[in-house]
Amino acid sequence: MRLPPGPPSTPVPAGTTAVPELLPDLIARIPWPRWALLVLALAVGILAVSCVICAICCCCRRHRRKPHKGKETVGLGSACGSTTTHLVQPDVDSLEPGPAGSQKWGRLQLSLQYDLGSQEIRVSLKQAADLRPEGSADPYARVSIPTRAECRHETKVHRGTLCPTFEETCSFHVPQAELGRSTLQVCLLDFKRFSDHEPLGELSLPLGAVDPQHVLERWYQLGPPGSAQPEQTGELCLSLRYVPSSGRLTVVVLEARGLSPGLAEPYVKVQLVLNQKKWKKRKTSSRRGTAAPYFNQAFSFHVPFSHIQNVDLVLAVWARGPRLRAEPVGKVLLGSRASGQPLQHWADMLAHARRPVAQWHRLRPAREVDSILALQPCLRLPVPRS
Known part of the structure; x- marks a missing residue:
């Protein structure tokens, strides 16, 4: 079967290559009219130019320098109208630090x-x-x-x-x-x-x-601390150390400060109270002619671990007053019935066993500590006669 003869082909000169015209062919294949294609191309061009302009503007705003403080600024006080200056938030640079009394x-x-x-x-x-x-x-x-x-x-x-x-x-x-x-x-x-x-x-x-x-x-x-603080009776610095395995409680009386200058020969009594009854006691040597005596004396007590929660430790500062007799200046109560710093000191001692923990304590009035202790009288049994 023989095919019908096709259209005659155009001869190509030797040494050249035939490049088909792609763009006219694509446009010829699109079923839209030519004016619609021109409008679409114009819209795409406008959109592309707009995107480029927006990108350039954003970059310029980002890299714009801040104005210098030397430039002229507009004050709120010269503005005319009903706007008041207290309704406008001031600039950070114009704020001045307030007085010390305005501290929160x-x-x-x-x-x-x-x-x-x-x-x-x-x-x-x-x-x-x-x-x-x-x-x-x-x-x-x-x-x-x-x-x-x-x-x-x-x-x-x-x-x-x-x-x-x-x-x-x-x-x-x-x-x-x-x-x-x-x-x-x-x-x-x-x-x-x-x-x-x-x-x-x-x-x-x-x-x-x-x-x-x-x-x-x-x-x-809250307000600022008052200038007229209550009279302080002094402070006492002491160190505590407890070893649970041996049941040894070591109390080191280090020093005192803030005592009244009129007191003479101050010393410290260390007392253990078990179940609201006096148990053991020691005392330091006295120091003369000072309101800040330095003792640095250690006392050891045997307190089994089963009794440590029922023990109260009382340190009392005594001195001779104007009446020439020894009177309690103040006391410090430590133990499970204490509160505030003494209770925290006692808890730190139990939490860090075998390690001494030192701290300052404010002396409290003797009557106040005695009312907390509520000591019971010790009943002494009569000694049978032989």
């Missing part, structure tokens, strides 16, 4: 309740917030009624926080007749092991405003 001392949440039957004021410390603008602290709270020496309480120390959660409650006996003349004082301090504790803020609340029929719970703004 933080906030404290607590609740107060007075029981008419027992005539006791119940103070519940909840939490504190924003004790410092920055940094960290080891805060604790000291609650007291300045007019009543026995009304004192210290919370435990909270490590490394400016927003401690206390959740502690203390009760003070205040007769209803004295309620209107009494003031509750709450001091927040930063715990320092070997230096004076730094005050973080203070709150004073008149108890006459307490409603006995309701529980008053709210947030209070």
Whole structure:
């Protein structure tokens, strides 16, 4: 079968290559009219140019330099109209540091309740917030009624926080007749092991405003520590070390400071109380002519591990006063019935067995410590005669 003859082919000159015209062929194959293709090409070109212009503008804004401070600025005070300057946030450069009195001392949440039957004021410390603008602290709270020496309480120390959660409650006996003349004082301090504790803020609340029929719970703004601090009876530095295997408790009385200059020959009595009864005692030698005596004397007691939770350690500073007789200057109570720093010191001793732990403690009034101990009289059995 023979095929019909095709169209005659164009001869190609020798030494040349035939390149087909692709673009005219593609345009010829598209079924759209020629004017529609021109409009589509124009739209694509406009879109591409717009994208390039937007990219260039973004790069220019990103690399634009900030204006110099020497250039003229428009002040809000010269603006005309009803706009006021206090409604506009000022520029950061125009802010000036405020006075020192505007420092924020933080906030404290607590609740107060007075029981008419027992005539006791119940103070519940909840939490504190924003004790410092920055940094960290080891805060604790000291609650007291300045007019009543026995009304004192210290919370435990909270490590490394400016927003401690206390959740502690203390009760003070205040007769209803004295309620209107009494003031509750709450001091927040930063715990320092070997230096004076730094005050973080203070709150004073008149108890006459307490409603006995309701529980008053709210947030209070702390103020700066008062210039008239309560009279300090001094401080005592001591070291504790306990070895559970041998039951050996070592108490090292290091030094005291802040004692009254009128006291003579101060010394320290160390006493162990077991189950609210006097058990063992020692005392240091006296030091003459100083309000900051240095003792550095160690005492060892045998306390079995089964008794360590029932033992109270009492250190009392004694000295001869104006009446030329020895009187207690102040006491420090450590053990499971202690609170605040002494309780934390006792816990650190048990947590770090076989290692001495030293710390300063504020002396408390002797009557206050005695009321907490509530010692029972020791019954002495008569010795049978031979």
